Every structure is written in C-alpha cells, then in structure tokens.
Amino acid sequence: MENDEFEKLVAEGLDSVPDEFLKYLGNVAVIVEESPTVEQMRKLQLRPYSLLFGLYEGVSLKGRALPYAASLPDKITIFKNPILAVSRTSDDVKEKVRKTVIHEIAHHLGMNENEVREMERRHGAN
Numbered sequence: 001m002e003n004d005e006f007e008k009l010v011a012e013g014l015d016s017v018p019d020e021f022l023k024y025l026g027n028v029a030v031i032v033e034e035s036p037t038v039e040q041m042r043k044l045q046l047r048p049y050s051l052l053f054g055l056y057e058g059v060s061l062k063g064r065a066l067p068y069a070a071s072l073p074d075k076i077t078i079f080k081n082p083i084l085a086v087s088r089t090s091d092d093v094k095e096k097v098r099k100t101v102i103h104e105i106a107h108h109l110g111m112n113e114n115e116v117r118e119m120e121r122r123h124g125a126n
Contacts, residue, residue, distance in 0.1 A: 001080075001084060001093075003032070003080070006032065006080050006084070006093070007032055009090055009093045009094050009097065010030075010032055010078055010097050012094050013093070013094040013095070013096075013097030013098045013101065014030060014097070014098075014101060016094065016098050017098055017101050017102060017105075018102075021101070021102050021105045024061070024105055024108060024109060025076075025105065025108075027073045027074060028058070028073055028074045028075065028076055028105075028108060029073045029074070029075050029076070030075075030076045030077075030078065030101065031075060031076070031077050031078070032077070032078050032079075032080055033077050033078075033079055033080065034079070034080050034081050035079055035080070035081045035082065036052045036055065036077075036079055036082075040052070040055060051082040051085060051086065052079055052082055053078070053079055053082050053083050053096060053100040053103075054076060054077060054078050054079060054100035054101065054103060054104045055076070055077045055079070055104065056074065056075070056076050056104040056105075056107040056108050057074065057075045057076075057077070058073075058074025058075060058108065059074065060107065060108055060109060060110035061108060061109055061110055062109065062110025074108060076101060076104040076105070076108070078097055078100060078101070083096045083097065083100070099120075103116055103120065106119055
C-alpha cells in the first residue's frame with residue numbers, strides 16, 4: 001500500500017475516534033512512520049520482531065508540571081508496516097488505527113500499559 005493511501009486511511013481512522021478521546025489531542029501530533037526504530041523497540045524492551053502499531057512519546061497529562069504551554073507537542077506515531085501485516089482490508093486498517101490512537105491517548109492521559117489493557121477489556125476495544 002502506498003504511503004498516501006495509508007495516510008488517508010489513518011485520517012479516516014482518526015475521524016472515527018470518539019470526541020471523548022479526541023478532546024485530549026490538542027497538543028499531540030499524530031504522525032505515520034513505516035516501522036518503529038531499533039531505539040524505540042529497545043526502549044520499550046520489545047523483541048526485534050514484535051508488532052508495535054503505535055507509540056505515545058511525551059509527558060502524560062498526569063505527569064505534567066505547570067507551565068507546560070510552551071513545550072513542543074507530544075507525539076503519537078502510527079506504524080504502517082505492523083498494521084498492514086495484520087490487516088486484510090482498508091476497513092481493518094482504519095479500525096486498527098482507531099484502536100491504536102485510543103490506546104495511545106490513554107497513555108497520554110497517564111495510564112500505564114496494564115491500566116490501558118484493563119480499559120480496553122472493559123470497553124471491548126482490544
């Protein structure tokens with residue numbers, strides 16, 4: 001799949017994220033990369049062939065000290081190749097992007113991985 005087509009699907013996936021989550025993206029950039037870097041995988045202590053769909057990088061809302069307004073935006077990265085590896089259709093891509101963005105927003109809110117997984121389990125989002 002070409003980058004522009006994938007980025008269009010990412011935009012459509014973002015458009016489908018409920019407003020209750022989108023309201024927290026005011027100072028968060030959402031970008032697309034082919035795959036996570038070796039450094040990102042190492043930082044997360046993931047094996048080289050693990051599938052990472054997205055990554056939140058920044059200071060969570062829970063962990064911020066005032067003032068924070070002049071800071072660079074936090075970042076959510078959507079990784080194209082891992083998502084395509086498990087998606088059969090364009091709708092699969094959009095849904096995986098939607099779920100990934102919600103997952104990463106939860107990290108932005110200050111939830112750790114266990115808390116995010118519990119939220120996903122309660123809301124049927126995994």
